[in-house]
Amino acid sequence: MITKTKNAVIVFQKNLVAGRVKTRLAKTLGNDEALEIYKSLIKTTYLEIGQLKDVDIFIYLSDYVEELPFDIKGKSYQILAQEGKDLGERMKNAFRDCFGKGYQKCIIIGTDCPEISTKDMQLAFDKLSYKDIIIGPAEDGGxxxxxxxxxTPALFESINWSTAEVLSSTTHRAEGQNLSFEKLRTLNDIDTEKDWKLYNLKIKNEQLP
Structure with missing residues (x-):
């Protein structure tokens, strides 16, 4: 059962089906390994979300299911299905739903960025107190x-999704709407085998004494 607060976290996530997740990873590692990597990315993301305070969590899947394979420890959440013909429309609709429920601040994240932390998400909520838009830039231009x-529908319409132009197009739209925005630190999504290897190397180096 969701306990309403003023803050909402929207998580966009794909259903765990081999061959339908992390397809660029699967090209070099195979569908099964890509699926296992995606599971680990979801678990890492959930761990960080679970440490947020005073938020409600909405998991938007590509296809609706009644139960998730992993829980967010200590948190309630609601499962919904993404609706729309492209990523922009699906995100626009998810924000519309959450604002329609009375939330005052909403952030949307995916499950492809294992470096995102509780601190990043909390900082986004904090900065929304004095900025209209908060953006967490990815190294690939998204x-x-x-x-x-x-x-803010303009942020989601006529954007070339999954390209290096997404971030610049989004900030341009914000400026065109006279909306203030601020960026968080730049992080890397896991899309390719190279991304995955670099991430694991970074984790290994951080664990060295």
Missing amino acids: YYLLGLKKE
């Missing part, structure tokens, strides 16, 4: 987090 405090 973003791993977007925070809003009102519906």
Whole structure:
């Protein structure tokens, strides 16, 4: 059961079906290994979400299921299905739903960025107190987090999704709407085998004494 707060976390996630997740990883590692990597990315993301305080969590799947394979420890959440013909429309609709429920600040994240931390998400909520839009830039030219405090359809329309232009197009739209925005630190999504190897190397180096 969701306990309403003023803050909502929207998580966009694909259903765990081999061959339908992390397809660029699967090209070199195979469908089964790509699926296992995606599971680990979800678990890492959930661990960070679970440490947030005073938020409600909405998991938007590509296809609705009644139960998730992994829980967010200590948190309640609601499962919904993404609706829309492309990523922009699906995100726009998810924000619309959450603002329609009365939330004052909403952030959306995916499950492809294992470096995202509780601190990053909390910082986004904090910065929404004085900015209209908060963006977590990804190294590939997209973003791993977007925070809003009102519906802003222009950010999701006629964007070339899954390209290096997404971030610049989004900030350009914000400027065109006279909306203030601030960026968080830049992080890397896991899309390819190279991304995955670099991430694991970074983790290994951080664990060295």
